[in-house]
Amino acid sequence: MRKRIRLCGALLGVGVALAAAAAFVATPSQAAYHHMGEMDSDFFLEVHADAAGTKLDSCTTCHGGGVVGKATLGSCEWCHFTYGYDGHGDIMATLNPYGTDYHDAGSDVAAVRAIETHDSDGDGYANLDEIAAVRYPGDADDDPTKVEAPFRVYELAEIEAMAAHTQFQLMNTHKSGDYYCEYTGAPMEDVLADAGMLSWAASVEVRAADGFGATHPLDPAPGYYHVRGTYPESTFYYAEEADKALNPVYGWCDYGAPSVAGRANGDPIVVDGGARLLLAYKYEGAYLQPGGLGSNGKLVGEGPFRVVPPQHTPGPPDQASTSLIQDVLWPFDGPELFTDHNAGFSSKCVTVIKVGPLPEGTTDIDTTEAGWEYIRDGKVVVYGAIDPIPTARAKAGDLREFVSTLERTDVRKAKMAGVYAKKLGVLLKQIERGAVAGAGAKISDDLLPKADGVVTAGAPDRNDWVTDSSAQLRIYWALQELLTLLAIE
Numbered sequence: 350m351r352k353r354i355r356l357c358g359a360l361l362g363v364g365v366a367l368a369a370a371a372a373f374v375a376t377p378s379q380a381a382y383h384h385m386g387e388m389d390s391d392f393f394l395e396v397h398a399d400a401a402g403t404k405l406d407s408c409t410t411c412h413g414g415g416v417v418g419k420a421t422l423g424s425c426e427w428c429h430f431t432y433g434y435d436g437h438g439d440i441m442a443t444l445n446p447y448g449t450d451y452h453d454a455g456s457d458v459a460a461v462r463a464i465e466t467h468d469s470d471g472d473g474y475a476n477l478d479e480i481a482a483v484r485y486p487g488d489a490d491d492d493p494t495k496v497e498a499p500f501r502v503y504e505l506a507e508i509e510a511m512a513a514h515t516q517f518q519l520m521n522t523h524k525s526g527d528y529y530c531e532y533t534g535a536p537m538e539d540v541l542a543d544a545g546m547l548s549w550a551a552s553v554e555v556r557a558a559d560g561f562g563a564t565h566p567l568d569p570a571p572g573y574y575h576v577r578g579t580y581p582e583s584t585f586y587y588a589e590e591a592d593k594a595l596n597p598v599y600g601w602c603d604y605g606a607p608s609v610a611g612r613a614n615g616d617p618i619v620v621d622g623g624a625r626l627l628l629a630y631k632y633e634g635a636y637l638q639p640g641g642l643g644s645n646g647k648l649v650g651e652g653p654f655r656v657v658p659p660q661h662t663p664g665p666p667d668q669a670s671t672s673l674i675q676d677v678l679w680p681f682d683g684p685e686l687f688t689d690h691n692a693g694f695s696s697k698c699v700t701v702i703k704v705g706p707l708p709e710g711t712t713d714i715d716t717t718e719a720g721w722e723y724i725r726d727g728k729v730v731v732y733g734a735i736d737p738i739p740t741a742r743a744k745a746g747d748l749r750e751f752v753s754t755l756e757r758t759d760v761r762k763a764k765m766a767g768v769y770a771k772k773l774g775v776l777l778k779q780i781e782r783g784a785v786a787g788a789g790a791k792i793s794d795d796l797l798p799k800a801d802g803v804v805t806a807g808a809p810d811r812n813d814w815v816t817d818s819s820a821q822l823r824i825y826w827a828l829q830e831l832l833t834l835l836a837i838e
């Protein structure tokens with residue numbers, strides 16, 4: 350029998366056998382962390398107390414995520430998928446290199462200490478340096494030099510507070526049946542403006558919780574559905590032959606939505622404000638059904654947010670490509686001469702909107718864990734080429750918070766922690782005012798020199814105020830991160 354090892358996320362002793370895929374939807378993703386009998390997270394925090402409450406205080410520090418089909422799973426879902434609720438699987442397969450080192454060193458407090466000097470993930474930074482900088486020691490794509498791009502998390506209520514846009518349109522698919530309907534949402538252009546999209550941004554990439562994604566250039570480009578401005582006016586196309594309700598044998602369009610009522614073939618479709626690329630949250634006036642993975646591993650539901658593109662070549666619903674009956678009024682139009690298939694570029698359950706290209710010195714934010722939680726909580730994150738100030742403000746606030754927890758033994762002289770926190774308060778005010786140059790100077794000339802010895806000289810140097818190595822590393826890298834963010838324009 351396999352040795353029973355105790356690792357966070359392993360769900361040992363929970364003998365509930367559920368189909369792993371079906372369980373993703375219902376399981377709060379942090380349920381396994383600090384769960385009954387699990388000690389590893391306590392061992393980790395006993396050695397690395399500063400990591401409490403950071404992104405390292407989670408399963409992800411030791412367990413990797415994975416990909417099943419097109420779905421990207423966070424560490425929790427990945428564990429459930431590979432290991433199962435009954436522990437039938439191979440727990441070692443869920444460990445990242447840091448988790449493996451911890452396991453091989455004995456899975457206790459001494460093991461956490463013993464692997465501090467290892468570079469488990471081989472990215473050139475020792476585990477201790479990474480943990481101090483709040484970077485994953487088991488993920489080579491994350492290291493202390495990496496700065497997350499500016500981001501802004503929106504809740505549904507914030508998107509709803511923007512001017513609502515309602516549009517009736519055709520959703521034309523390649524093969525799964527077409528339909529006319531009405532979506533309500535905020536134009537994507539308005540969402541990006543609200544996030545402070547930078548002038549040189551070029552495109553957005555939207556990603557859904559199941560890994561599906563689509564790229565939308567800001568301006569019209571052949572083959573794409575663009576963000577800015579309106580789409581051509583379209584016409585309502587109706588034929589009894591196409592109507593699934595009247596021709597259940599080979600009809601291909603669903604005319605059953607309430608918003609279809611009263612329309613006749615050839616009527617112009619008039620949309621107040623013009624047809625736009627929408628970040629939709631309502632279908633026919635009702636909130637979108639939040640998505641989840643069905644037992645077949647496929648996405649069910651489309652909400653809470655769906656990106657809805659109108660047709661760029663407005664035309665009739667066309668017969669499904671898979672139908673053998675193509676001798677019809679509107680046969681499948683593969684080359685898209687008369688109509689385009691916008692539905693396939695309509696991303697369901699969108700949780701991430703990346704505005705590209707990324708600002709210099711930044712990298713993708715960690716969205717692995719965001720997917721299904723965002724679906725449940727009605728959130729979407731916009732990141733990339735957007736206003737960096739709110740992110741810098743939040744990070745400076747976090748840093749001040751951290752410094753306020755420093756103890757006498759972490760600093761050279763008794764009052765230094767308090768004064769350093771006050772200096773960070775000054776920095777915070779500069780950032781809030783948008784005084785970017787002043788804030789940069791404050792960091793480079795005043796804050797960094799007092800916390801840079803470990804990185805520049807291998808040990809705290811004579812003018813360092815913060816003398817605890819791990820605290821100093823955390824402060825040093827947080828300040829570097831702020832410098833990068835403040836340099837974005």
Ligand SMILES: [Ca+2]
Pocket residue numbers: 468469470471472473474475476479486
């Ligand atoms: Ca490393």
Ligand SMILES: [Ca+2]
Pocket residue numbers: 470472479484485486487488489490491492
């Ligand atoms: Ca790393």
Ligand SMILES: [Ca+2]
Pocket residue numbers: 521522523524526527666667668669
């Ligand atoms: Ca079609």
